[in-house]
Amino acid sequence: MKNPNRIKKIAYLVKMFPKLSETFILQEILELERLGLPLIILSLCPPSETETHPQFDQLTSPVLYAPVVFNEGNGQSIQQALWSSWITETIREYDIEHLHAHYVTEPTDLAWQVHRETGISYSFTTHAKDLFLSTQEDVARKVNDAQFVLTCTEYNKDYLQQHVQSDTPIYRSYHGVDLDVFTPQRHEASNEVTTRPFILSIGRFRPKKGFPTLLHACASLKNTGHAFHCVLVGYGPLEHELQQMIRELGLDDCVYITGKVPRDGVLNWYRQASVFVLPCQIAEDGDRDGIPNVLVEAMAMGLPVVSTSIASIPELILDGHNGLLVSPRHNESLAQALSTLLHDPTRRVSLGLNARKTVEEHFCASKNIHDIYTIFSAFTSQTSKGKRFPQLQQVPSR
DSSP: OOOTTSOOOEEEEEEESSOGGGHHHHHHHHHHHHTTOOEEEEEEEOOSOSOOOGGGGGOOSOEEEOOOOOOSSSHHHHHHHHHHHHHHHHHHHHTOOEEEEESTTHHHHHHHHHHHHHOOEEEEEEOSHHHHTSOHHHHHHHHHHSSOEEESOHHHHHHHHHHOOOOSOEEEOOOOBOTTTSOOOOOOOOHHHHTSOEEEEESOSSGGGOHHHHHHHHHHHHHTTOOOEEEEEBOSTTHHHHHHHHHHTTOTTTEEEEESOOHHHHHHHHHHOSEEEOOOOOOTTSOOOSSOHHHHHHHHTTOOEEEESSTTHHHHOOBTTTBEEEOTTOHHHHHHHHHHHHTOHHHHHHHHHHHHHHHHHHOBHHHHHHHHHHHHHHHHTOSSTTSOOOOOOOOOOO
16 A cells, blocks of 8 residues: 555656756756655657757656657647647556646646546646746636646746636745856956956847847947947847847947857856846747846856846846846946946946855755755645645745
């Protein structure tokens, strides 16, 4: 007979695994493994990238990939039915007792469907784009039937509580960084970089990141006589447009796009930077960031950061204390903030020290994932929903 108080075997249901832009999921799984949580990873799609995060080799949990069907016309509905059937069969074969999906979109759609068909309990984590581009009715359906919901910012939690009437517990658990990896260890930079201050920005080239605003700010800085380098680390659908803007604004000699870079390369860019900037904005379709992981990483590296006062970002950055906040889509405000930091090394150091302290206190990966482990332990050792709600200490939004 099974021990009713043991932790049940949990399947993590994700769209694609591993994925370089979702290092936080791999980090979460690895830490939960270390804490003793029995896991199986169910990936709907195989990885599309040949390069994987080096930590992937540390994974001990099985990773299972769903069968793929290509069909004209009704291909998507056939694929959904195939995925659902595969998840159900895998649950039985591996004695899985709880599903946890990442993103409220397709993975949680399937977790909800399998729950309705089999009765297996499920939970999910919602992040940013998946939440704000989904209808409130769709989100409410999935929240209501879930055992619990995780989300990565207080802003998201407030949004869910305001728009979904449900007794399902909703927990905020910030993404964190490995403080032993992202640490203020500066390496000697190249001669080219040390001759001028170095502005760094990292992210997918999508409208919500605000890269055109950064390029216009760089043009303003250059036109007013500032000497600097700016490197954009990333890739995405706006890359051609950004390259064209660099040429049209006359920034070829001071702004450079790297393309996709592995984590070791990203760390090297952080170590060389003077300032980190990410001028996030709410896109026309409503897409927006939560707390971008790169902002947390840059702050962990002791860098002064500049971003915008939208969505969840003020939960991380307190303007004037551990970074600077400007209005979104405001070229001149961003240029002024960057100018202030480029000309004041003492201010950069002060903001960077406070930034590191903020991350140590609130965005340490191992601590935050331990909170997730506590939630899983409490809920998966129960026989029915809602008997005991774990009480976690939640730091108020700052």
